Amino acid sequence: MKKNYRGNILPKEIVDKIKIAKNIILTAHINPDGDALGSLLAFYFMIKGYCKKNNIEKMVKIVVDDKLPKYMRHFEDTKLIFNYESFADEFKNNFQNNEKFDLFISLDCANEERYGKSVKIKKQSKQSINIDHHISNTEHADFNYVESICSTGELLYQFLEVFDIELTKKIAEYMYLGIINDTGNFRHDNVTGHTFLVCSKLIGAGANNHKISNIIFEMSEKKVDLIGEVYKNKIIDENYKFASYYLTGEKMKELGIEKDETDGTAEMLLRIEGMEISLFVREDADGALKGSFRANDKYNVNEIASIFGGGGHIKAAGFKTNLSFEEILEKTYEKLKK
Ligand SMILES: [Mn+2]
Structure with missing residues (x-):
């Protein structure tokens, strides 16, 4: 076997x-x-x-x-x-x-x-x-x-x-x-x-x-604009080496991007020097929030995503939830503290 x-x-x-x-x-x-x-x-x-x-x-x-x-x-x-x-x-x-x-x-x-x-x-x-x-x-x-x-x-x-x-x-x-x-x-x-x-x-x-x-890996011009937006307005927590970004439905409309153009954003955030974990959240068409975690060696994001009913792999996992972005961050921090 x-x-x-x-x-x-x-x-x-x-x-x-x-x-x-x-x-x-x-x-x-x-x-x-x-x-x-x-x-x-x-x-x-x-x-x-x-x-x-x-x-x-x-x-x-x-x-x-x-x-x-x-x-x-x-x-x-x-x-x-x-x-x-x-x-x-x-x-x-x-x-x-x-x-x-x-x-x-x-x-x-x-x-x-x-x-x-x-x-x-x-x-x-x-x-x-x-x-x-x-x-x-x-x-x-x-x-x-x-x-x-x-x-x-x-x-x-x-x-x-x-x-x-x-x-x-x-x-x-x-x-x-x-x-x-x-x-x-x-x-x-x-x-x-x-x-x-x-x-x-x-x-x-x-x-x-x-x-x-x-x-x-080709990028549309709109995707490039999104990357600029994400890197400019990311949230960095130095304690946990945690980079996150929340993309609202409104912002998606403003940038004129489709959901598949947001693929890879969590990885992008993890690429920032020194980061151990990243989270990208976007608003889905039904109003619920979709999140993607990525991690280097320190954290198991399969476990963290499971708090929100999701999962995937140790270093890459996702979820969908009706919680707000603030609530997602709060629960994530609770878990990181442990
Ligand atoms: Mn696969």
């Missing part, structure tokens, strides 16, 4: 289930990032590659219940991703006649809330599988495979062997997208020797690292 693994199913058994399923729905989390979307597309093409090699017909659909980041327009296969509404419309007969899908697979989802409305498809499926790398994963499916590793993209690498398929350039590029997204271009401490081993194979298969990094 692999270390860093928990759950009740192994890749070989997951692939066995995929082999016998006639139709499969793949989903990833709301607020989808490069790892969620890269993993979905990589896994989709793995299943398709297996079908092609063995001359099998299978329906595979990808559903994400949210807007996609703008940079996804650079990837031609983005058109394969349904939003929940268009999926529900196309398959309304399944829902009306209670015809179940064979297999529902979530990638990169720590908990069921992260599916968004796609949870309805899970309920409309005979079996569900959860493949993820978050330590906070709640093992929310019938079958769970949770491996503590840098990204779902890296986790999926082992499936190539189990499917017994070639690593194509396409699959390699989407896995690479997941890995650089979740490692911040190999800067985070979740990077291991295995990460580089996998990336060496991905680049060997033709993944264009330069192109993908440019796509995902």
Whole structure:
């Protein structure tokens, strides 16, 4: 048995289930990032590659219940991703006649809330599988495979062997997208020797690292304005080496930015010299606040985020809450004091 693994199913058994399923729905989390979307597309093409090699017909659909980041327009296969509404419309007969899908697979989802409305498809499926790398994963499916590793993209690498398929350039590029997204271009401490081993194979298969990094780390002018705003108006607590910033809905409107353009802001704050922990909070469309913590070696932000019903990893975690920013800070300080 692999270390860093928990759950009740192994890749070989997951692939066995995929082999016998006639139709499969793949989903990833709301607020989808490069790892969620890269993993979905990589896994989709793995299943398709297996079908092609063995001359099998299978329906595979990808559903994400949210807007996609703008940079996804650079990837031609983005058109394969349904939003929940268009999926529900196309398959309304399944829902009306209670015809179940064979297999529902979530990638990169720590908990069921992260599916968004796609949870309805899970309920409309005979079996569900959860493949993820978050330590906070709640093992929310019938079958769970949770491996503590840098990204779902890296986790999926082992499936190539189990499917017994070639690593194509396409699959390699989407896995690479997941890995650089979740490692911040190999800067985070979740990077291991295995990460580089996998990336060496991905680049060997033709993944264009330069192109993908440019796509995902490119900044709009509005994003640059946001960065100026955040660095200028951050709050620094010298006691705890804690940098924080709160972005109101009003400010977002003023700057003309979309929520996905705020990705990476918590990391930006942690990059300030001497900081041990950072927190970025923004107002969500429904008025609730979304927070992201990042930390260096001193604090476990998975624990701190759990106070607000969230989680993630030791050095990177998030939450959504109805508390105010002041209340969030207050509770965070209480925890830091301990
Ligand atoms: Mn991930």
